[in-house]
Amino acid sequence: MASTAPHPNPLPEGERELFSEHRQFWLLAFFAILILAVGIGLRDPWPSDEPRYTLAAKQMVESGDWLFPHRGVELYADKPPMLMWLEAASFELVRNWRIAFMLPSFLAALGTLWLIYDLGRRLWNRKIGMYAAMTALMCIQFVFQAKRAQIDPLVVFFITAANWGLLRHLLCGPNWRLYWFGCFCAGLGVITKGVGFLALLMLLPYAWAAVRRWDGIAAIDNATWWRWLLGLVATLAAIALWLVPMLLAARAHAGDPVYTTYVNNILFKQTAHRYANAWHHIHGPLFYLPLMIYNWLPLSLTYPGTLPRWWQALKAKDARILLPLGWIVLVFLFFSASGGKRDVYILPIVPMLALITAPYLQDMLAKRWLRALGAIFLLLIGGCMLGLGIYALGAHPAFATKLAYDRGFEGPADSLWWMCIVIGAAQWLALAIFRLHRAHYAVAGGMLALWMVWGLWAYPLLNDSSSSVGLMHRVSTHLGPQNEIGLIDWKEQNMLMLDRHAMDFGFSAPTSQQFVRGAQWQAAAPAARWLFAQEPAMGHCVDRSKAIDVGHANRRDWWLFKADAVIPGCMPKNSDEAPEPDDAAS
Incomplete structure (x- = not known):
């Protein structure tokens, strides 16, 4: 006869719940690592930006000059050297450029996910933290950039780290050390891409909430006002880690105008002048609005539910929503005010957007409308991939041939279209398995299929042509x-x-x-x-x-x-073209 004796050491209810949350956290971590890491080591740097930074990093390693990045014989002054330093340091560790050039973006993306998980956990609970990280991981642009060796994943990490320190102080504090840490990370963001200071805009909605006594604001003693000013010191100290040695070294080359030009370019032309008088990627003031919908799918599917809930939270004076949301609006306005716009500029918004979406996600998933939107999203994206692949295989259209020629692709053209078919079929299969009731699982499965095929199939297939x-x-x-x-x-x-x-x-x-x-x-x-x-x-x-x-x-x-x-004494007359902008696609 079966024993009916109870388990000898049953866990208390609270411990069982904690064990379940720990298990969910590690499952999420595994899922994130799988999506972000798949494909590392299977390709070389691809244009437009990746070869530029990796070449500069490689020249740092070979020459020993880590202070001034080079592009061939020229100094490269369009970006600070942070990413190039990290790629070079990664190579020194792993001794393989195929792995090293991707490591900074991979680690930065993982760090960003942990930071918003921790913020969600501290401001609400562990489940909200996991929702926040998962929501960011379901943003197509976030993952796409995380799988590229560009500066943007790194600057997103430093801005998010700055936000983490500031919000820990402003909402969970007071904690002056974390406030100074956040300001220091903002400075690291400045020497990564110049815009790291945007994290400090978080202080503006905080000041509003503090004056109007919103709920959730930390009881900070402002009598010691000098502690606030130490945040500026921390920011400048981080910037000085690169700026002071660079200026001293440039001064040592005072007789060489190349170094003077480098200093003027990187400190002025590529910062304030580029913002105020952009010379490429010129777009109108509403450029970012549609991008925040289709670039941030499927995260953007939550907008119909989060917008009214944010409004209700603001009316209830919930500072946990006001500070990140106010910061998002300020960053959006900052980039919209400049004539030069690229879709990736507003990527630092995504982690804070995921954070303030997470508290309402479980409630929204209980509603049929969000699950239906998720199902429609998979039906459309999967159908488009299936339709494109089947049509290209059957009709061999001219655009397919032109695409392969333009990209220099010499492999079997059918492989490109079979890849599309596999992605589309996997997304429809995920929807068939989980159905409407669990459409959010289907979306996660569909995104996993997309990135697995991209990393394991597309990388090796396209590498020879894309990387040259x-x-x-x-x-x-x-x-x-x-x-x-x-x-x-x-x-x-x-x-x-x-x-x-x-x-x-x-x-x-x-x-x-x-x-x-x-x-x-x-x-x-x-x-x-x-x-x-x-x-x-x-x-x-x-x-x-x-x-x-x-x-x-x-x-x-x-x-x-x-x-x-070579025809002796001849000079080409038709080749004096202006060099392409630093961010131009190749």
Whole structure:
């Protein structure tokens, strides 16, 4: 007969609930690591920004000069060196660039998720913290950027860390050490991308709430006003970690105008001047509104439910909602006021948006409308992927051929469309399994399928063409062990993917000037030196019959030639193009 004796050591109700929450936390952590890490090591840096930063990091390691980033022979002054430092440091640890260049973004994204989990846990409870992290993880743009080696995941982390310290002090405090820590992280954000100071805007809605005695504001003794000013000291101290050594080193090169130009560029042109007088990516004041819907899917599906709930919380004077929401509005207005706009600029909003969505998520998921929106989202995105894949496989449309040519893709074209079919089928399958009642699980499964296919299938499939590793391998097959190569009108991925040192004649110099310098360099040792150039840079100065067409990659045609192909005394007339903006897609 079966025993009916109770379990010998039953856990009390509270401990069982805590055990369940710990298990859920580690399941969430595993899910986040799986989504964010899949594909690391399976590709090289892809344009537009990744090869630029990785090349600078690689040159730091090779030259030992970590203070001034280089792009070939030129100083690279468009961004502070924080990401490049971290990529170089990652390489020193793992000794593999394919892994090292992705590590900073991966760790920054994980850190961001933990920070908003911890804020949700402290401001509400553990379940809200897990909802906050999961909500951010379900934002397409957040994950897409986290899987790229760009500056944005890092600046999002530092801004979120600053917000974490400030909110811990302003809502859970007083805790002056965390306030100073938050200000310090804001300074680290400044030397990452310049906009880290935006975290300090959190003090404005706090001041409003404190004056009007909103619920949830920490009882901070403002008599010791000097403690607030130490926050500014902490911010400046973080900035000084890079700024002071850089200025001292630049002063040591006072006779070299290159370093003076570097200082003026990075401190003024790329900051205030770029904001007030943007010279590219010009858009209207409403540019970000539609992006906050379709770039932030499926997180944005919650807007119909969160907007009225936020309003009710504001009427109830809940400072836990006011401070993050007020900060979101201020950051949105800041970026909208500038003429230069890119979708990624407002990415730092996402963690705070996820935080103030989380308290209402369980209630909204109990309503049919949100589950229905989730199901419609999967039906549409899955249907689009299925339809595109099936149509391209069956009809072989001209756009598919053009896409493959523009990207320099030389693999089996059908693989691209089968990839779309697998993603769409997986999303529909997830919906069929979980149905409308548990549509949120279907959405999570659909997003997991998307990122798994992207990391495990798309990365290896597209890497040769997207990274230029295939192009530069073809170049290397024409070079002997003793041959040298010079680059004209080149892109960062060309130098990065070469198997040897390359000579360059400037990156931002006019291409005609690069050509003349390159021809002079080649003429000094014509038997051993090759030149690699874009088609337009050659103009009518290169005899194509004596040059080698090495292929089409990154929407450009590339050639390789020796001195006998160069027409003596010729200067290209049609190649003096302005260099592409730092953020332009390649």
